[in-house]
Amino acid sequence: MKCRRCKSPAVIDVRRHNAAFCKDCFNHHCTEQVRRAIHDFKMLQPEERVLVAVSGGKDSLALWDLLLKAGYQADGLYVGLGIGEYSNESGRFARDFAQSRDLKLIEVDLPQQYGFDIPTGSEAARRAPCSACGLSKRHLFNQAAIDGEYDAVATGHNLDDEAAVLMGNVLRWEEGYLARQYPVLPASEGFAKKVKPLVKLGEREMAAYCVLNGIDYIIEECPMAAGNRHLGYKEILNQLEEQSPGAKTAFLTGFFDRAHQRFADVAVEERQTLQPCAHCDAPTTNDVCAFCRLQVRATGITIGTTS
C-alpha cells in the first residue's frame, strides 16, 4: 500500500477513510483529526489549562502527546485504582511518560486516600467492577480539575469507545445517558468542563500512533474488564466495520449531528434535580453522591478522604 498523501510506502491502513499513511502523514492525520474535533465541538480555547486523565494506556498517553504538540498547557492526572499488578504497571507507564518529557503528573491513590480499591470496593458494594471504576474515576477527575482550577478535563475516549457506549445506551434507550453523551460537556456548578478530543480517531489508530512515536503503554487488558458488556459491543461493531468500513463513524456522528439534540430536555430536567452531596459537595441527584455511597459500602467505616 502507498501513503495517500505522499505516495511513499504506507505503515498503517485506515479503511474508513479508504486510506493508508506513512508515519509522517499518519501523524499529520492524527493531529488534524484532534484539531478538527476540538474545533467542530468547540472543546477548548488555546489559552485554557487542561488536565488529561491518563491511565498508562495507549489512548490517554497519545492524547496527552497530541494536546502538547497542539500547544495546549496540559498536565496529567493518574488515579491508582488498586487493581494489583495491573495498576502498578499502568502507573509506571504514566510516570515514565511524564518524567521523560518533564511533565506535571498529579496522582490520586484510591486505596490510600479513600480506603478502598476497585476489586474489594465493587464486591462490597455489589457493583460490577467497571461500574465502580467508572464512577470513581469520573468523581476523582472532576474533583482534581476543580481543586487545581483547570479549565477542562480531557479523557482519551475514542471513536470506538463512544460508538460502543452509544450502542449500549441505544439498546436500553437510556435517555439520561444519551443526553449526556457528547464530545464536550460544558462546565456548570460543581462540574469541570469535560472534553474528548479523540472522538474522531479509532483505537487502532491510537495504538498505531503510540507504536510509531515510541510511546510505551500498557498493552495488557485490565483483568477486571475481561468479558464485560462494553467489549462485547466493540466486537460486534468491529465485525460490522469489517463488512462496511465507516459504519462506526456513521453511527456515532449521525447521533451527534441528528439525534443528540432530541434528548436535550432530559438533560435539562436532570440538571434541575442536582444538589450538593451532603458529604463532599459534588453535584448529585441524591442526598449523598454515588462515589460517597460506594465509599461507605466499601469501607464500612467513614466518608470522605482519609489523608
Added chain:
Amino acid sequence: MNVLLRNPRREIQMPGPTSVSKLLKQLNIVPESVLVICNDELVTRDAQLRDEDSIEIRPVVSGGA
C-alpha cells in the same frame, strides 16, 4: 514464522510466506481489532510476511468506558 499473541501472551509458529490478511484470517482475528508488527515495524494488511519474520499481533481493543 514466530507469532506473538497477547491477552494472554503466547507464541505460536505459523508457516510463511503469507500476507497479513491471510495470516489474520487463518487465526480468525478481525483486522480492525489488531495491529500487526513485523520485525518491530508496523505493516499494512497487504504486507507479505516471510517464514523467517518475527510477528507480533497486538490487540487494540480496550474494555474501559
